[in-house]
Amino acid sequence: MKAKKSLNFTLKVWRQKNNKSNGYFKTYKIYDISPDSSFLEMLDILNNNILLEKKEFPIAFDHDCREGICGMCSLYINGRAHGPENLATTCQLHMRNFCNDEIIYVEPWRAKSFPIIQDLIVDRSSLDRIMMSGGFISVGTFGHTIDGNLIPIAKSDADKAFDSASCIGCGACIATCKNKSAMLFVAAKISHLALLPQGKIERKKRVLDMVQKMDEEGFGSCTNTMACEIDCPKGISTENISFLNKEYITSFIR
Amino acid sequence: MKISYKIDSKIPVGSLNEKWHNYKSTLEVISPQNRKHLDIIIVGSGLAGASASSSLAELGYRVKVFCYQDSPRRAHSVAAQGGINAAKNYKGDNDSIDRLFYDTIKGGDYRSREANVYRLAEISSSIIDQCVAQGVPFARDYAGYLENRSFGGTKVSRTFYAKGQTGQQLLLASYSAMVRQIGKGRIIMYNRHEMMDLVVIDGVARGIITRNLVSGKLERHAAHTVIIASGGYSNVFFLSTNAMGSNASAIWRVHKKGAGFANPCYTQIHPTCIPIHGNFQSKLTLMSESLRNDGRIWVPKNIEDAINIRNGKQYTQNIPEKNRDYFLERKYPSFGNLVPRDIASRSAKERCDAGFGIENNDTMEGVFLDFYHSINFYGLEKSKELGITNPSEKQIKYYGKKILESKYGNLFHMYERITGDNPYDIPMKIYPAAHYTMGGLWVDYNLMSTIPGCYVIGEANFSDHGANRLGASALMQGLADGYFIIPYTISDYLSQFLNKNNTISTDHEEFKKSEKQVYNNILKILSKKGNISVDYIHKNLGHIMWKYVGMSRNKKGLYKAITKIKELKNIFWNNIFVPGNIQDGMNYELEKAIRIADFLELSELMAMDAVNRNESCGSHFREEYQTKDGESMRNDENYKYVSIWEYQQNKSIKEEIMHKENLIFNFVKLKTRSYV
Numbered sequence: 066m067k068a069k070k071s072l073n074f075t076l077k078v079w080r081q082k083n084n085k086s087n088g089y090f091k092t093y094k095i096y097d098i099s100p101d102s103s104f105l106e107m108l109d110i111l112n113n114n115i116l117l118e119k120k121e122f123p124i125a126f127d128h129d130c131r132e133g134i135c136g137m138c139s140l141y142i143n144g145r146a147h148g149p150e151n152l153a154t155t156c157q158l159h160m161r162n163f164c165n166d167e168i169i170y171v172e173p174w175r176a177k178s179f180p181i182i183q184d185l186i187v188d189r190s191s192l193d194r195i196m197m198s199g200g201f202i203s204v205g206t207f208g209h210t211i212d213g214n215l216i217p218i219a220k221s222d223a224d225k226a227f228d229s230a231s232c233i234g235c236g237a238c239i240a241t242c243k244n245k246s247a248m249l250f251v252a253a254k255i256s257h258l259a260l261l262p263q264g265k266i267e268r269k270k271r272v273l274d275m276v277q278k279m280d281e282e283g284f285g286s287c288t289n290t291m292a293c294e295i296d297c298p299k300g301i302s303t304e305n306i307s308f309l310n311k312e313y314i315t316s317f318i319r
Numbered sequence: 320m321k322i323s324y325k326i327d328s329k330i331p332v333g334s335l336n337e338k339w340h341n342y343k344s345t346l347e348v349i350s351p352q353n354r355k356h357l358d359i360i361i362v363g364s365g366l367a368g369a370s371a372s373s374s375l376a377e378l379g380y381r382v383k384v385f386c387y388q389d390s391p392r393r394a395h396s397v398a399a400q401g402g403i404n405a406a407k408n409y410k411g412d413n414d415s416i417d418r419l420f421y422d423t424i425k426g427g428d429y430r431s432r433e434a435n436v437y438r439l440a441e442i443s444s445s446i447i448d449q450c451v452a453q454g455v456p457f458a459r460d461y462a463g464y465l466e467n468r469s470f471g472g473t474k475v476s477r478t479f480y481a482k483g484q485t486g487q488q489l490l491l492a493s494y495s496a497m498v499r500q501i502g503k504g505r506i507i508m509y510n511r512h513e514m515m516d517l518v519v520i521d522g523v524a525r526g527i528i529t530r531n532l533v534s535g536k537l538e539r540h541a542a543h544t545v546i547i548a549s550g551g552y553s554n555v556f557f558l559s560t561n562a563m564g565s566n567a568s569a570i571w572r573v574h575k576k577g578a579g580f581a582n583p584c585y586t587q588i589h590p591t592c593i594p595i596h597g598n599f600q601s602k603l604t605l606m607s608e609s610l611r612n613d614g615r616i617w618v619p620k621n622i623e624d625a626i627n628i629r630n631g632k633q634y635t636q637n638i639p640e641k642n643r644d645y646f647l648e649r650k651y652p653s654f655g656n657l658v659p660r661d662i663a664s665r666s667a668k669e670r671c672d673a674g675f676g677i678e679n680n681d682t683m684e685g686v687f688l689d690f691y692h693s694i695n696f697y698g699l700e701k702s703k704e705l706g707i708t709n710p711s712e713k714q715i716k717y718y719g720k721k722i723l724e725s726k727y728g729n730l731f732h733m734y735e736r737i738t739g740d741n742p743y744d745i746p747m748k749i750y751p752a753a754h755y756t757m758g759g760l761w762v763d764y765n766l767m768s769t770i771p772g773c774y775v776i777g778e779a780n781f782s783d784h785g786a787n788r789l790g791a792s793a794l795m796q797g798l799a800d801g802y803f804i805i806p807y808t809i810s811d812y813l814s815q816f817l818n819k820n821n822t823i824s825t826d827h828e829e830f831k832k833s834e835k836q837v838y839n840n841i842l843k844i845l846s847k848k849g850n851i852s853v854d855y856i857h858k859n860l861g862h863i864m865w866k867y868v869g870m871s872r873n874k875k876g877l878y879k880a881i882t883k884i885k886e887l888k889n890i891f892w893n894n895i896f897v898p899g900n901i902q903d904g905m906n907y908e909l910e911k912a913i914r915i916a917d918f919l920e921l922s923e924l925m926a927m928d929a930v931n932r933n934e935s936c937g938s939h940f941r942e943e944y945q946t947k948d949g950e951s952m953r954n955d956e957n958y959k960y961v962s963i964w965e966y967q968q969n970k971s972i973k974e975e976i977m978h979k980e981n982l983i984f985n986f987v988k989l990k991t992r993s994y995v
């Protein structure tokens with residue numbers, strides 16, 4: 066059995082009213098936090114205090130599923146996207162990962178292509194726009210497709226495609242990259258679709274369109290610093306990026 | 320009091336397997352060049368909304384889609400773990416459309432509509448083909464063919480899956496079909512927009528009022544038809560497996576505009592969630608039911624062992640086999656750990672109520688889900704396969720773990736993240752939690768509510784699952800509704816708008832009236848400036864609902880719930896504190912407050928519906944109606960119906976009128992549901 070003691074923290078939280086105003090760090094103290102609380106539950110408690118004691122606006126942060134799969138939560142904690150734990154989103158980060166009396170810095174994703182909306186919330190719709198440019202297989206949705214078993218897919222391909230497809234579109238890879246490159250996100254999609262027979266037909270067009278859109282949206286270029294892989298909560302490997310590069314180059318060869 | 324609607328389920332004539340086929344040929348179609356003059360609003364971008372919007376946009380209609388998240392890809396369908404059913408009989412275990420149909424009807428305890436369920440079973444296999452074509456990386460075997468596993472309530476393997484992320488993969492596929500249409504300009508996507516009201520003009524749904532969650536502004540949107548795909552409402556229990564933003568507001572507002580609300584009391588309690596750890600917990604996490612394929616559920620046989628485990632004085636691993644009570648296998652030998660959810664949940668509760676719970680939390684509730692046996696089994700099998708004649712324990716464990724990892728890796732990882740325990744080595748702890756709502760807006764065979772022009776699809780409607788939903792059926796239903804049903808039935812309805820001056824201006828009086836009402840409601844919430852937070856209200860509502868309207872109910876408790884909900888409603892409307900003004904932009908507290916106001920009304924209706932149903936069926940377990948073995952006692956003679964509640968304008972919830980849709984079973988015989 067785990068010993069349950071409660072923890073105290075000092076939080077330095079980025080507050081910013083909206084995209085027009087300036088942001089700043091504000092300091093909050095919080096006491097009696099269970100090590101089993103998640104980071105977001107800790108913020109809930111803090112927010113309740115801010116709300117009822119100070120009658121102020123609580124800290125705005127994005128979240129929804131709270132189980133690491135929707136990709137909505139997005140905090141930059143102590144200099145790392147999604148905080149200190151590997152392979153975890155912020156909602157899966159627990160306070161047992163911090164020391165008593167620790168000072169914790171909480172910031173929003175920072176990237177030109179992710180404008181701040183309020184406090185810790187940013188606008189990630191640029192990722193949707195990249196997807197619009199080609200992140201799909203152009204098949205009709207009316208069910209006149211062939212039987213799912215008519216094209217066997219090697220287990221290793223299906224598994225690899227699955228690994229790439231498990232990207233949750235959180236944007237941590239971009240927030241953590243010094244160039245603010247969206248390469249890992251795009252590469253994951255390219256690999257997922259190009260590895261499957263159904264996706265192969267459009268692969269050349271797809272990679273060209275998505276890479277072009279990524280540039281248009283103002284994401285930086287990839288210089289192989291590999292920070293993205295370290296902070297990706299889903300373990301999307303930079304092998305996807307090599308794959309993308311290969312796809313990109315071969316797309317010029319007829 | 321004028322009764323404003325009559326219930327007509329519009330079930331087509333003919334034998335079960337001909338109904339949908341023949342019916343389609345009677346539906347009007349609209350020519351491609353005319354479709355671009357017709358506007359469709361879709362609220363929700365989950366599996367139901369995304370599949371409907373991509374199909375309708377592809378047909379050429381002009382579609383507007385709304386979701387409250389920052390991207391349609393984050394709809395809560397993304398969280399579904401286990402899988403999706405289809406009657407493909409790929410495994411040769413004698414599965415068929417009829418069998419899937421029968422399992423679903425039986426699983427729902429004979430409280431669903433035959434015709435709908437049959438259609439669902441018929442469509443099921445096209446869904447898999449469609450998704451494969453869209454690039455869903457379903458699990459495959461070494462020969463390259465699709466893999467299956469089984470879920471509760473069935474004896475065949477018909478569940479298709481992508482590890483523990485099936486929902487994510489299916490949603491990404493329908494989202495990708497959707498973004499393709501957004502890119503073409505056929506869908507306009509409104510992220511971070513919440514539907515606040517339905518606009519009904521001349522008795523017909525013609526638009527919605529939304530709140531832009533970033534700017535805070537109210538907006539009006541007109542269309543020829545409105546489709547609601549806003550998901551389930553089990554967040555009314557506060558602690559549930561649903562996402563934090565999941566809400567009933569969209570369907571509740573539609574209900575208040577005249578749509579019948581069906582079977583509100585049916586909430587599925589999912590047996591395998593991670594138990595509650597503390598007072599500040601914000602939500603519960605599901606561990607997919609598929610784990611029951613390989614995990615065995617037990618509690619100690621001796622109460623002292625249970626007490627010692629809770630107090631940390633006894634290691635689980637030290638309890639010998641003979642002192643473990645595999646209660647599901649004991650009580651239901653032919654289905655064992657794979658009994659349906661309602662039965663598994665109640666059995667766990669029964670053991671914990673009797674004092675055998677193993678979790679060290681306030682309520683001492685929790686049972687083990689143990690993988691030790693399957694690790695051994697798979698490890699041995701694999702060792703043999705590899706020609707290792709005398710495998711060591713270490714080798715067996717190694718290979719066994721590898722196999723489990725390939726099936727459920729991400730679920731085990733998720734569990735470890737949350738609890739800090741490694742489930743490969745020590746058994747998981749699980750307990751039931753509020754999960755899926757079988758109730759929702761009533762719809763006819765066309766998926767239209769009692770408000771003409773307002774369709775409801777996915778979890779938001781009541782159809783297909785009856786009093787209990789079998790695993791892996793919700794994803795199937797959402798996609799069937801969106802990809803393969805609504806495109807047909809909606810064209811029949813929309814065809815009336817051709818050759819008429821048919822657009823409606825958002826300056827219409829009804830739009831103004833609706834918007835004003837929404838505005839006043841928000842103003843009222845903001846003006847209280849009391850000293851109670853929205854979360855406080857929500858948590859308390861959750862306690863009431865879980866205690867009295869949860870896994871088991873009785874008349875006295877339900878009346879108590881109604882009284883307590885009213886008290887809470889009073890506190891809310893007198894003492895709530897929400898910061899900010901109406902012209903402020905983003906305001907999370909306000910968003911939550913608006914949703915809670917609706918939950919406070921819906922919850923009362925849930926309790927009323929449960930009081931009304933004097934029987935036990937599926938997830939609705941009334942303590943007064945049980946056999947001496949504690950199994951539920953259905954009353955087909957008096958309750959073989961769907962209850963449909965009609966809101967009375969400007970009156971309290973208790974004055975709602977109940978209508979009945981009698982369920983007619985021509986093709987299945989009603990039997991006592993037994994899984995022994």
Ligand SMILES: Cc1cc2nc3c(=O)[nH]c(=O)nc-3n(C[C@H](O)[C@H](O)[C@H](O)COP(=O)(O)OP(=O)(O)OC[C@H]3O[C@@H](n4cnc5c(N)ncnc54)[C@H](O)[C@@H]3O)c2cc1C
Binds near residue numbers: 400605755
């Ligand atoms: C943890 C979990 C695991 C599950 N696992 C399985 C499984 O393995 N197999 C299975 O078959 N089923 C499973 N289910 C059930 C299944 O996932 C859901 O029933 C199904 O995905 C619901 O889909 P939907 O499209 O109806 O709604 P959702 O996916 O919930 O989508 C709702 C949409 O409506 C929008 N919305 C809601 N309210 C508003 C509003 N007021 N204004 C604007 N937009 C709004 C949301 O933004 C969202 O886009 C699971 C459910 C959960 C919670």
Ligand code: SF4
Binds near residue numbers: 235250297298301
């Ligand atoms: S690649 Fe990883 S970090 Fe980047 S968006 Fe996907 S899941 Fe998030």
Ligand code: FES
Binds near residue numbers: 128131132156157
């Ligand atoms: S809240 Fe969904 S991933 Fe964190």
